[in-house]
Amino acid sequence: xxxxxxxxxxxxxxxxxxxxxxxxxxxxxxxxxxxxxxxxxxxxxxxxxxxxxxxxxxxxxxxxxxxxxxxxxxxxxxxxxxxxxxxxxxxxxxxxxxxxxxxxxxxxxxxxxxxxxxxxxxxxxxxxxxxxxxxxxxxxxxxxxxxxxxxxxxxxxxxxxxxxxxxxxxxxxxxxxxxxxxxxxxxxxxxxxxxxxxxxxxxxxxxxxxxxxxxxxxxxxxxxxxxxxxxxxxxxxxxxxxxxxxxxxxxxxxxxxxxxxxxx
Amino acid sequence: xxxxxxxxxxxxxxxxxxxxxxxxxxxxxxxxxxxxxxxxxxxxxxxxxxxxxxxxxxxxxxxxxxxxxxxxxxxxxxxxxxxxxxxxxxxxxxxxxxxxxxxxxxxxxxxxxxxxxxxxxxxxxxxxxxxxxxxxxxxxxxxxxxxxxxxxxxxxxxxxxxxxxxxxxxxxxxxxxxxxxxxxxxxxxx
Numbered sequence: 447x448x449x450x451x452x453x454x455x456x457x458x459x460x461x462x463x464x465x466x467x468x469x470x471x472x473x474x475x476x477x478x479x480x481x482x483x484x485x486x487x488x489x490x491x492x493x494x495x496x497x498x499x500x501x502x503x504x505x506x507x508x509x510x511x512x513x514x515x516x517x518x519x520x521x522x523x524x525x526x527x528x529x530x531x532x533x534x535x536x537x538x539x540x541x542x543x544x545x546x547x548x549x550x551x552x553x554x555x556x557x558x559x560x561x562x563x564x565x566x567x568x569x570x571x572x573x574x575x576x577x578x579x580x581x582x583x584x585x586x587x588x589x590x591x592x593x594x595x596x597x598x599x600x601x602x603x604x605x606x607x608x609x610x611x612x613x614x615x616x617x618x619x620x621x622x623x624x625x626x627x628x629x630x631x632x633x634x635x636x637x638x639x640x641x642x643x644x645x646x647x648x649x650x651x652x653x654x655x656x657x658x659x660x661x662x663x664x665x666x667x668x669x670x671x672x673x674x675x676x677x678x679x680x681x682x683x684x685x686x687x688x689x690x691x692x693x694x695x696x697x698x699x700x701x702x703x704x705x706x707x708x709x710x
Numbered sequence: 711x712x713x714x715x716x717x718x719x720x721x722x723x724x725x726x727x728x729x730x731x732x733x734x735x736x737x738x739x740x741x742x743x744x745x746x747x748x749x750x751x752x753x754x755x756x757x758x759x760x761x762x763x764x765x766x767x768x769x770x771x772x773x774x775x776x777x778x779x780x781x782x783x784x785x786x787x788x789x790x791x792x793x794x795x796x797x798x799x800x801x802x803x804x805x806x807x808x809x810x811x812x813x814x815x816x817x818x819x820x821x822x823x824x825x826x827x828x829x830x831x832x833x834x835x836x837x838x839x840x841x842x843x844x845x846x847x848x849x850x851x852x853x854x855x856x857x858x859x860x861x862x863x864x865x866x867x868x869x870x871x872x873x874x875x876x877x878x879x880x881x882x883x884x885x886x887x888x889x890x891x892x893x894x895x896x897x898x899x900x
Contacts (some may be wrong), residue, residue, distance in 0.1 A: 452806075510804015510824025518782040518803065527782040570740025574776060574811035575876055580810050640876075702874045707750035707765055710876040 452696045454508035459568065460596070460688050462534060463589055465494045466561035467597020468604075469541065469618065472549070473558035475601075475609050483549035490604040491545030491557075498538045510632035512635065526570040533564045556573030566590050572695075576702050579635050579645040580695075591627055592688050594620040599666075599681035614676055621667040628659060628691065640709040641702050654690045655698070662687015714773065714793035716882030717845075718866065719766055720826040722889055723852035726751060726764040734768070744818045744853035746829040746845050752888065756871045763888030766853050766873060768844070769816035769829035770881030771795045771855070777817050777828070779810035785826075792857075793882065794831045799828060804827050813874050814881070858882055 472490060476483070479508070506512040518531045531664055537560050544553040569586025598617035632655075635646035649655045666684055670676060700710065726749055734740075734747040747768040757763045776794045778786035785801035786808070788794070797808075797817070802825035808817040809826055817828040832842035840846065845855050866884040870877040873885065 471863045508805070510802070510819075512803075514783065514803035517801075518805070519780050521784040524779040525782045525784075527780060527805065531782060571807075572779065574813075575879070576776070576811050576815075673835075700811040701810070701815065703780040705753075706748075706815070706874075707756070708753035708768060709755050709871065 450457055453510060453586070454504050456689065456692045456696055458501040458505035458508075459589070460592070460685070460692055461497050461504070462568070463565070463593040463688075464539075464596040464600055465498035465501070465541065467563055467593035467595070467599070468494045468497070468600055469554075469561045470593065471555050471597040471601040471613065473554050474616070475605065475612050476549075476554065477549075481643045483554075484606055486606075487549035488545050489540065490601070491541055491549055493604070495538050495541035498541060502534060502538065507512070520705060526567055529567045530564070530571050533567055534559065537561060537564050544687075561593075563611060566595060575598075576647075577641075577699050578639060579631075579642045584631060587627055588691075591620055591624040592691070595624055595662075596681070596688055597683055599676060599684040603678070604675035605679065610675060614670055614674070617676060618670055619669065621663050621670070625659070625663045625667070627657075628663065640705060641700050644700040644705070645698065648700060649694060652694050652698050655694045658687050658691030658694060660687075662691055711789065711859040713880050714771075715836075716793075716856055716858055716861075717766075717768065717882060718854045718861070718863075718886075719882050720852040720854070720886045721752070721763050721765060721870070722748075722886050724764045724766060724888075725850055725852070726762060727849065729847045729849055730755065730766050730844035730853050732825035733843040734829070736844035736885045737886065740827070741820055741822050744820050744827065746816075746818070746827070750872070752867075752872050757888055759890050762888070762892070765870075766844070766883070767873075767883070768816065769795060769831070770814055770883045771831055772876075773881065774878060776811045776813065776876075776879055780807045780811040782807065788808055789833065792833075792836070793835075794833050796830060796833060797826065797828050799825050800829055813876050813879070844847075856884060858861045858884075 477485055509515060519528050521528045538561055540557045544557050547553060566586050569589050572585040573581050575581050596614050598620060602610060603611050632646040632649045635642040666680055669680060717788045730899050731747045731749055749764050749766045751762045751764055771794055778795060783801055783803050785798050787796050789796060804824045806819060809819055816828045820827050835842060839856060845853050865886060867887060868884060870885045
């Protein structure tokens with residue numbers, strides 16, 4: 447099992463989480479308010495659908511035979527990847543319909559709920575027994591935190607001025623949570639089995655890992671705390687940091703087969 | 711118990727000659743870099759002796775195969791008559807999910823076909839009354855074919871050190887562990 451960057455999957459997972467994050471943040475910041483959608487709701491929802499659709503198209507390029515992609519939904523009984531393909535296909539349609547219908551409240555809630563389920567399913571795809579370090583709820587936690595960070599950042603481009611403080615608070619909370627999660631997880635792996643320890647060592651030795659921590663989490667946190675708003679350029683920095691973190695996830699999470707004949 | 715074929719790896723007999731791996735390669739002519747059977751030397755932390763011991767490993771034809779469960783296009787099946795896990799390569803779309811998910815690294819990516827592939831336990835040879843190529847080639851009889859329904863060696867182990875313990879998958883490979891040689895030094899002889 448040779449580790450690889452899996453760039454199409456890196457881009458797909460990040461873009462899909464950004465789209466879901468936008469959806470979740472819209473549902474959260476409009477909850478309990480008047481039924482009137484935000485002025486930019488339509489463009490925001492269509493942007494979410496577009497980002498997710500772009501991610502899905504990019505994901506096809508990692509297949510040896512992309513023409514067979516429609517068949518990827520036939521093994522729903524046990525394959526999380528089939529469930530992921532189906533759910534994300536439905537989600538992009540739901541986001542587009544929500545956009546075209548002007549963010550009807552029921553559709554907003556349905557899309558947010560479907561987004562959360564999709565994140566869970568995506569987490570399960572990346573939690574097979576062959577990667578002991580992430581054969582647990584960590585992929586879902588990583589993906590959820592990434593979705594909220596990217597969602598809050600990107601939503602600042604669309605949300606009206608009176609809802610910016612809410613987005614800033616969510617972003618600060620998610621950045622702190624992400625910082626703790628991404629720093630503590632490898633430390634816990636150090637106390638695990640041989641493959642987990644190898645994963646932790648690989649993460650700590652990775653420039654991309656520290657780039658994610660520094661550029662994707664600490665720097666944005668300091669900026670938001672200092673200027674008390676989300677600068678217009680910050681989502682780009684968040685996206686770059688998230689891409690670094692996801693590359694580490696794909697390249698440095700160690701597969702159990704690398705140490706056959708050695709301690710597991 | 712239903713018939714379930716598997717490999718019996720006798721690490722006490724294996725001399726690490728790689729004949730099994732070569733026989734597999736000769737039989738199927740895989741692309742360069744695509745390996746269905748590999749011989750792994752045990753690391754010193756497990757076998758602390760200057761002579762090495764080995765595990766010859768391929769697909770374990772698990773009772774609950776990860777590859778079969780995760781494949782989105784249902785390109786794997788388990789033969790009801792003998793439990794062999796068969797990969798139907800023509801159905802594979804090359805997503806790599808089985809390669810990532812098998813803890814033993816059995817499925818490999820064929821860069822020419824752009825699809826996964828793995829050890830078939832030579833089911834075509836078995837159906838023709840022959841042994842798998844690797845088993846037939848082993849010069850020390852260290853690699854044999856067993857049926858778990860009738861196999862009853864109390865000394866055999868399923869998860870020896872150096873082989874990831876994945877109880878839920880229930881791999882069908884069984885092992886006889888290597889033993890450290892008894893070393894007699896001059897000072898031991900009175």
